[in-house]
Amino acid sequence: MSAAWLELEASKLLVALLRAHSPPGREEEALRTLEEWCASRGLDAWRDRAGNLHCSPPRAGRPVLMLVPHIDVIDDPLPVKVEGGVIYGRGAVDAKGPLASMAAAVAALSRADPESQVELVAVVGEEADSRGARALASARLPHVVVGEPTNADTIVIGYYGSAKAEVVCRSQVSHTARPLAEPATHALVGLLARLLSSPPPGARVTVVELEATPPTRSQTPPSARAALDVRVAPGFDPRGVVRSLLGLAGGSSCEVGVSEVTPPVRVRPSDPAPRSLQRALLTRGIKPRLAVKPGTSDMNLLAGSAASIAAYGPGDPKLAHTRSERVEVSQLGLAAAVYAEAYRQLASMVGGEELREGGGPAGI
Numbered sequence: 001m002s003a004a005w006l007e008l009e010a011s012k013l014l015v016a017l018l019r020a021h022s023p024p025g026r027e028e029e030a031l032r033t034l035e036e037w038c039a040s041r042g043l044d045a046w047r048d049r050a051g052n053l054h055c056s057p058p059r060a061g062r063p064v065l066m067l068v069p070h071i072d073v074i075d076d077p078l079p080v081k082v083e084g085g086v087i088y089g090r091g092a093v094d095a096k097g098p099l100a101s102m103a104a105a106v107a108a109l110s111r112a113d114p115e116s117q118v119e120l121v122a123v124v125g126e127e128a129d130s131r132g133a134r135a136l137a138s139a140r141l142p143h144v145v146v147g148e149p150t151n152a153d154t155i156v157i158g159y160y161g162s163a164k165a166e167v168v169c170r171s172q173v174s175h176t177a178r179p180l181a182e183p184a185t186h187a188l189v190g191l192l193a194r195l196l197s198s199p200p201p202g203a204r205v206t207v208v209e210l211e212a213t214p215p216t217r218s219q220t221p222p223s224a225r226a227a228l229d230v231r232v233a234p235g236f237d238p239r240g241v242v243r244s245l246l247g248l249a250g251g252s253s254c255e256v257g258v259s260e261v262t263p264p265v266r267v268r269p270s271d272p273a274p275r276s277l278q279r280a281l282l283t284r285g286i287k288p289r290l291a292v293k294p295g296t297s298d299m300n301l302l303a304g305s306a307a308s309i310a311a312y313g314p315g316d317p318k319l320a321h322t323r324s325e326r327v328e329v330s331q332l333g334l335a336a337a338v339y340a341e342a343y344r345q346l347a348s349m350v351g352g353e354e355l356r357e358g359g360g361p362a363g364i
Contacts, residue, residue: 003333003334003337004333005108006101006104006105006108006332006333006336006337006340007329007330007332007333007336009103009104009107009108009336010100010101010103010104010329010332010333010335010336011082011087011100011329011332011333013034013037013100013103013104014087014092014096014097014099014100014327014332015080015082015087015089016033016037017030017033017034017071017091017096017099017100018080018087018089018090018091018092018096019080019089020032020033021073021077021090022071022072022073022091023072023073023074023075023127024072024075024124024125024126024127024128024129025125025128027051027071027072027124027125030071030072030096031047031051031053031071031122031124034053034055034071034099034103034122035047035053035055037103038053038055038103038107038120041107041110041111042058042107042110042111042114043055043056043057043058043106043107043110044056044057044058044060048135048136049135050123050124050131050132050134050135050136051124051131051132052121052122052123052124052132052135052136053071053121053122054119054120054121055103055106055119055120055122056106056110056118056119056120057106057109057110057113057114057115057116057118058110058114059114059115060110060114060115060116060117060118060119061115061117062117062142063117063118063119063142064117064118064142064143064343064346064347064350065117065118065119065142065143065144065145065273065276065342065343065346065347066118066119066120066121066141066142066143066144066145066306067102067105067106067118067119067120067121067144067145067147067339068121068123068133068136068144068145068146068147068298068302069095069096069098069099069102069120069122069123069146069147069148069313070095070099070122070123070124070125070126070127070132070133070147070298071096071099071122071123071124072124072125072126072127072128073090073091073094073096073127074090074094074127074321076090076321076323077090078090078323078325082329085328085329085330086326086327086328086329087326087327087328087329087332088325088326089325089326090325091325092315092319092325092326092327093149093315093316093317093319093320093325093326093327094148094149094315094317094320094321094325095126095147095148095149095313097149097313097314097315097327097331097332097335098147098148098149098312098313098314098315098335099120099122099147100332101147101313101314101332101333101335101336101339102120102145102147102313102335102336102339103120104332104333104336105118105336105337105339105340105343106118106119106120108336108340109340109343116343117347118343121136123136123298126297126298130298130301132298133298133301133302134301136302136305137301137302137304137305138305139305140305141302141305141306141307142306142307143272143273143276143306143307143308143309143346143350144273144299144302144306144307144308144309144310145273145277145309145310145311145312145339145342146297146298146299146302146309146310146311146312147311147312147313148293148297148299148311148312148313148317149313149314149315149316149317149319149320149327150291150311150312150313150315150317151314151315151316151317151331152312152313152314152315152331152334152335152338153281153286153287153288153289154288154289154290154291154312155269155274155277155278155281155288155289155290155291155310155311155312156290156291156292156293156297156299156310156311156312157266157267157268157269157274157290157291157292157310158234158264158265158266158267158291158292158293159234159264159265159292159293159295159296159297159299159300159311160204160231160232160233160234160264160292160293160294160295160296161231161232161233161234161236161238161261161262161263161264161265161296161300162229162230162231162232162260162261162262162296162300163230163232163238163241163242163245163258163259163260163261163262164227164228164229164230164258164259164260165227165228165230165245165256165257165258165259166225166226166227166228166256166257166259167188167191167192167225167226167228167249167254167255167256168223168224168225168254168255168257169184169185169187169188169191169223169224169225169252169253169254169255170184170222170223170253170254171183171184171187171220171221171222171223171253172220172222173214173215173219173220173221173222174219174220175218175219175220176217176218176219176220177218179220181253182253183220183221183224184212184220184221184222184223184224184253185212185220185221185224187224187252187253187254188210188212188224188225188226188254191248191249191252191254192207192226194248195228195245195248200240200241200244200245201236201240201241201244202232202233202235202236202241203230203231203232203233203236203241203244204230204231204233204294205228205229205230205231206228206229206230206231207226207227207228208227208228208229209225209226209227210224210225210226211224211225211226212224212225230245230258231294231295231296232263232264233264233292234264234265234266234292235264235266236264238261238262238263238264239261242258242261245258246258262296262300262301263300264300265299265300265303266292267303267308267309267310269290271308271309271310272307272308272346272349272350273306273307273308273309273310273342273346274290274308274310275345275349276342276343276345276346276349277310277312277338277342279341279342279345280337280338280339280341280342280345281338283341284334284337284338284341293311293317295317295320297311299311312335312338312339312342313335314327314328314331314332314334314335315327315331
């Protein structure tokens with residue numbers, strides 16, 4: 001397919017998906033929009049038990065390449081508009097832009113060859129508990145490209161891990177003019193100051209919530225709470241970071257609780273998935289860049305089940321979750337062409353035998 005066709009298909013689909021606001025747990029309208037689009041392009045479409053939507057060419061058989069974007073967005077709607085070759089809206093970057101480009105690539109490959117062994121899986125819940133990716137990861141997967149914004153010239157070969165932490169400090173309620181003990185707010189500020197100035201090795205800490213409510217403005221609060229987002233670099237053990245966080249509160253009036261620990265991931269650039277993307281970019285005259293991102297994605301969860309894996313997609317990742325989320329139409333077309341070429345490169349790489357046998361299940 002021509003670059004213009006890919007650009008048009010991806011942009012039209014993206015606008016339709018953006019108009020179907022889809023925070024975690026409320027993805028149904030967007031899923032139906034994508035399902036109808038896939039069917040109208042002659043693709044097979046079905047859902048698995050987790051609610052993920054699968055689309056593939058009608059005679060694909062087992063996939064060699066699985067394209068995995070997420071269809072949910074954060075629950076902060078934005079107006080949808082197209083202006084000056086740019087599409088605006090919640091999810092334009094993270095990650096309906098990559099999804100639309102991936103869908104266009106699958107449709108193009110199917111038109112060229114209905115037996116193309118490529119599959120799109122639009123997963124649910126990435127912005128919450130990643131239930132879609134967790135279900136997908138329960139089976140052996142083929143080579144995987146995760147749809148995340150990477151500026152369309154960068155291939156992500158690693159992501160930080162993450163953990164959610166909550167710090168709660170408690171103290172006796174007393175008069176603010178003469179506290180009977182260190183106020184809970186002071187204890188919390190002191191602990192956060194130590195944590196932010198000297199975080200555990202390999203960790204990046206962001207305070208995302210602060211809360212303290214005294215009975216009156218002249219009384220010290222009985223408790224103070226902070227919610228933390230902790231990112232853990234590849235090569236570091238999240239469990240060690242957790243132990244360090246717990247140790248910070250030792251002997252104080254504060255307690256630290258940790259949940260939702262996700263390990264970091266980093267793959268070799270020479271693995272089939274990232275290598276196929278590198279070759280695809282080179283065929284477009286673009287020198288590929290490799291990156292490790294400080295965020296966390298479904299790649300962290302899928303890496304252990306995939307034959308190989310990388311992340312790639314249109315959109316500036318710095319715009320994700322902002323009020324300025326937008327993507328250039330030209331990037332959508334470029335990314336779609338790269339996904340299609342990556343499939344061809346991968347099929348050539350893995351050889352006829354693996355191409356016939358496939359790398360993993362077609363669905364859950």
